[in-house]
Amino acid sequence: MRRRLLIVLIVLIPLVIIDLLWRESHGHFAWSGIPAFYALLGLIGCVVIVLISKWLGHHWLQKEHDYYEEERLDE
Amino acid sequence: MSSLPPALIFILGAIVLPFLPHRSRSAAYLLFPLFAFTVVANLDVGATLTVPVLNYDMVLLQVDRLSLAFGYVFVIITFLGGVYGFHLKDTGQQVASLLYAGSSLGVIFAGDLLTLFVFWEIMLVGSCWLIWSRRTPEAGRAGLRYFLVHFVGGLLLLAGIWLHLEGTGSLSVGPFEAGTASYLILISFALNAAVPPLHAWLPDAYPEGTATGSVFLSAFTTKVAVYALIRCFAGFEPLIWAGTIMAVYGVVFAILQNDIRRLLAYHIISQVGYMVAAIGIGTEMAINGATAHAFTHILYKALLFMGTGTVLYATGRSKLTELGGLARYMPLALALYMIGAFSISGFPLFSGFVSKSMVVYAAGLVDMQVVVLLLYLVSIATFLSIGLKLPYFTWLGPNRSPRPTAAPRGMYLGMALTAVLCIAIGVYPTLLYDILPFAVKYEPYNVAKIVETMQLLVFTGFAFWLLVHKLAGKDTVTVDTDWFYRRLPKLVNGLAYRLSIVSGCHHIWDFVQGVPSIVSLHIVLVCRHIYESYQRLPKVVYAHIVSGCHRPYERLTPFFKEFSGDIALGALFIALSLAAFLISTIA
Numbered sequence: 239m240r241r242r243l244l245i246v247l248i249v250l251i252p253l254v255i256i257d258l259l260w261r262e263s264h265g266h267f268a269w270s271g272i273p274a275f276y277a278l279l280g281l282i283g284c285v286v287i288v289l290i291s292k293w294l295g296h297h298w299l300q301k302e303h304d305y306y307e308e309e310r311l312d313e
Numbered sequence: 314m315s316s317l318p319p320a321l322i323f324i325l326g327a328i329v330l331p332f333l334p335h336r337s338r339s340a341a342y343l344l345f346p347l348f349a350f351t352v353v354a355n356l357d358v359g360a361t362l363t364v365p366v367l368n369y370d371m372v373l374l375q376v377d378r379l380s381l382a383f384g385y386v387f388v389i390i391t392f393l394g395g396v397y398g399f400h401l402k403d404t405g406q407q408v409a410s411l412l413y414a415g416s417s418l419g420v421i422f423a424g425d426l427l428t429l430f431v432f433w434e435i436m437l438v439g440s441c442w443l444i445w446s447r448r449t450p451e452a453g454r455a456g457l458r459y460f461l462v463h464f465v466g467g468l469l470l471l472a473g474i475w476l477h478l479e480g481t482g483s484l485s486v487g488p489f490e491a492g493t494a495s496y497l498i499l500i501s502f503a504l505n506a507a508v509p510p511l512h513a514w515l516p517d518a519y520p521e522g523t524a525t526g527s528v529f530l531s532a533f534t535t536k537v538a539v540y541a542l543i544r545c546f547a548g549f550e551p552l553i554w555a556g557t558i559m560a561v562y563g564v565v566f567a568i569l570q571n572d573i574r575r576l577l578a579y580h581i582i583s584q585v586g587y588m589v590a591a592i593g594i595g596t597e598m599a600i601n602g603a604t605a606h607a608f609t610h611i612l613y614k615a616l617l618f619m620g621t622g623t624v625l626y627a628t629g630r631s632k633l634t635e636l637g638g639l640a641r642y643m644p645l646a647l648a649l650y651m652i653g654a655f656s657i658s659g660f661p662l663f664s665g666f667v668s669k670s671m672v673v674y675a676a677g678l679v680d681m682q683v684v685v686l687l688l689y690l691v692s693i694a695t696f697l698s699i700g701l702k703l704p705y706f707t708w709l710g711p712n713r714s715p716r717p718t719a720a721p722r723g724m725y726l727g728m729a730l731t732a733v734l735c736i737a738i739g740v741y742p743t744l745l746y747d748i749l750p751f752a753v754k755y756e757p758y759n760v761a762k763i764v765e766t767m768q769l770l771v772f773t774g775f776a777f778w779l780l781v782h783k784l785a786g787k788d789t790v791t792v793d794t795d796w797f798y799r800r801l802p803k804l805v806n807g808l809a810y811r812l813s814i815v816s817g818c819h820h821i822w823d824f825v826q827g828v829p830s831i832v833s834l835h836i837v838l839v840c841r842h843i844y845e846s847y848q849r850l851p852k853v854v855y856a857h858i859v860s861g862c863h864r865p866y867e868r869l870t871p872f873f874k875e876f877s878g879d880i881a882l883g884a885l886f887i888a889l890s891l892a893a894f895l896i897s898t899i900a
Contacts, residue, residue: 239779246775253768267682276765280693280772287694288780291568300569300789306799 246281253277316362318374318422319349319384320432323391323415327408339399339723342407346392349418353384361424371431372424375486379604379750383421383540386608387414389734390532390615397619397727398525406446410529413439417533421540425484426474429541433470433505437463440534443526444518452521458798459518466504466511468888473497475881489545497885499546505538506589507582508555509562513795515582516566520574520631524622524724527574531581531618532611539588539607548595553676556590557684559583564694566793571632571786573621573703577614580699583691584610584657590684591672597751599675604749605668609738613656613664616731617699620650623724624707627717633703633786638712645725647708652732654704656739658696661766664735667742667757670766674755693773700770701777702784 257273269275326345333341358381362374391414401407416439419432437460444456476494478484489495504511519530546552563583570576584606591603623646624639625631640647656663659670669692676684738745746753777784792800806825813822 242779246772246779249775250772266680267677267685269686274768276689276768277772279689280769281776283690283693284697284773284776285780287564287690288568288697288776288783291565292783294565295569295787295789295791299566299791299793300787301792303571303788303790305790305792 250274250277250281315352315355316360316374317352318362318419319352319356319388320373320415320419320422322349322352323411323418324435327411327415330408330411331404335402335404338404338407339395339401342411343392343395345411346388346395346414349388350385350392353381353388356381356384363424369427371428373419373428374422375424376422377750378748379540379543379600380421382604382608382748382750383536384418385748386536386611387418387421387533390414390529390611393615393727393731394525394528394532396730397528397622397724399723399727400721401525403446406443406523406526409439409442409446410525413443413529413533415439417537420537423486426477426486427484429486430467430471430474433537434467436534436537437467440530443529444522446526447521447523449521455518455521458795459514462504462514465888466501468884469497469504470501472881472885472888473501475884479881486544488547495545499549502538502541502545503555506535506542506585507538508559508589509582510794512559512562512582513793516570516575516578516793517795519578519581520572524619524626527622528615528618531577531614535581535585536607536611539585539592539603542589542592543600543603547592547600550593552593553590553681553684554593556586556588556593557687558586559589560586560691561687562586564691564698566791567698568694568784569789569791571634571788573633573636573707574618574625574631576698576703577617577621580657580695581614583695584614586691587669587672587688590688591675594675594679594681596675596679598678598755599672601746601749601751601753601755602668602671602675605745606672608745609656609664609668609735612731612738613653613735616653616728616735617650617657619724619728619731620646620653621703621707623720623728624717626724627720628714630714632788633706634713634788636707636714637710638708639714639717640708642717643708643720646720646728647704649725649728649732651700651704652735654696654700656735658700658770659692659766660739660770661758661763662736662739664738664745666739666766667745670757670762671755689769693769696770696773697777701774705781706784706786
């Protein structure tokens with residue numbers, strides 16, 4: 239896991255630097271000036287969505303696979 | 314140039330097909346979409362066809378560029394689904410598919426609200442039939458829930474239409490003024506478009522369909538609703554947020570799914586969210602985006618359902634926890650599935666890219682930055698679930714599947730043809746842009762956009778690589794808003810039972826037990842009331858037939874108007890009663 243994170247950072251950091259040096263800011267969005275914004279969004283956004291969904295599932299939404307069936311057996 | 318309603322071709326096909334020799338049915342099926350395609354291709358903008366039924370003029374055909382765009386893709390997918398299901402020996406499914414596709418086309422080309430309503434209800438019959446064709450107890454129950462939910466939706470639509478007629482004297486399909494009538498219609502459209510919290514029927518029922526059935530299911534109901542929303546509610550701003558929330562909602566729930574087809578079903582909700590948001594924006598660019606996205610979505614989602622359907626056919630399984638390592642046996646299915654996955658994820662050169670980016674661009678043009686950002690996030694989660702997680706745990710990953718049986722060649726051919734279209738639209742978007750409702754002032758491919766998209770997707774890939782251990786399927790069910798009619802009733806019953814024991818008072822228990830019969834009694838009473846007020850209707854209609862003159866629709870309208878209040882109220886009341894009945898009996 240730590241090694242994988244390291245590899246991702248090795249790819250990400252040069253990308254940020256390249257973006258800082260060569261890219262002119264274009265687009266009119268609030269985030270248009272942030273270097274390598276879309277790479278960061280892809281990485282962080284994905285992790286955040288997974289963690290939030292998993293948290294919701296674990297604490298609230300996910301039930302045993304026979305959650306609806308067990309009721310029927312009672313009848 | 315013709316003015317033959319394509320809907321009738323399919324409905325005729327549904328009637329004729331059972332009378333043909335068994336072996337020729339699959340081939341004969343394909344003739345109807347081919348014929349319908351030539352008919353749609355020859356329809357002129359502005360063509361109409363009015364058929365008098367009793368004294369009412371049904372406008373069966375009213376063509377404009379919007380309906381044509383939907384017409385094309387509906388006919389195409391009916392053909393592709395037929396190729397995919399060529400091996401079927403089940404005439405019921407073929408008839409249901411034709412009926413479902415035909416009635417969807419009927420809605421698309423309907424020129425008045427009553428015609429629209431009639432086809433809207435036939436769609437329900439066709440789609441329900443497709444779900445029940447799976448012939449499992451789960452499919453039976455899910456189909457029944459699907460039927461009841463949509464039946465309520467249909468009644469709300471009917472109530473809305475009659476109130477609208479009473480208020481405005483018009484039955485034309487078009488933009489509505491705000492008011493009770495239009496809100497009722499909006500609710501029924503939103504229900505069919507699966508806008509949360511009215512969406513639970515979709516992930517409940519679609520994964521229970523057959524391999525072929527789900528291909529059709531994924532194409533029609535929600536997209537017909539998208540069409541109806543474009544037609545009647547374009548620019549209605551709350552839809553922007555409803556759509557955006559929908560898009561996020563779908564991907565969040567998709568991550569929690571174990572059944573691969575249920576995962577795809579949640580992504581229908583998510584993708585339709587893009588369209589609904591675009592409809593809310595309502596500019597020409599946004600409406601083009603919504604239409605384009607509906608078009609590409611139908612194709613790539615069908616391809617995804619075909620891919621997972623092939624897995625279901627070959628292994629009898631559709632759960633992540635029971636699949637894995639299939640790439641050895643079904644590499645072609647994986648390759649074709651991935652074309653669908655790249656399309657839905659919006660990879661450059663695949664169809665989703667040229668439509669999804671248009672919706673996002675339209676949101677950017679009206680400076681809805683939060684919407685743009687959220688739609689990017691949805692894009693990420695879509696690639697994660699459909700492009701990485703699902704194929705990884707199904708075709709790669711730990712080997713849990715039994716040795717699959719060979720899937721029929723027709724399935725692969727259907728997938729291949731669909732895949733070709735996905736790539737063709739991605740590589741040469743003009744194909745699609747030329748048939749959109751408005752002239753397209755949008756260039757999907759430029760260096761900055763491609764760089765941005767690739768950054769987004771590649772780093773999503775990295776995130777998957779980091780999180781892969783967290784993403785394995787869990788054998789659970791995810792509660793959604795169907796909880797209210799699948800679980801709550803039992804809880805209420807149980808609570809009443811316990812209360813009655815604790816308090817020593819049987820009345821509570823008796824009362825709760827009696828609710829279904831009270832509701833049924835109400836339904837009977839209301840039906841009786843409506844029947845009594847309808848009794849005068851035949852006399853009026855009869856008088857007109859006898860008088861021998863063919864009355865144009867405007868002159869009949871006052872007679873409808875006379876009853877519209879009663880009919881609307883009645884339909885509304887039945888809808889609510891049925892909803893209550895549904896809640897109090899089904900579990």
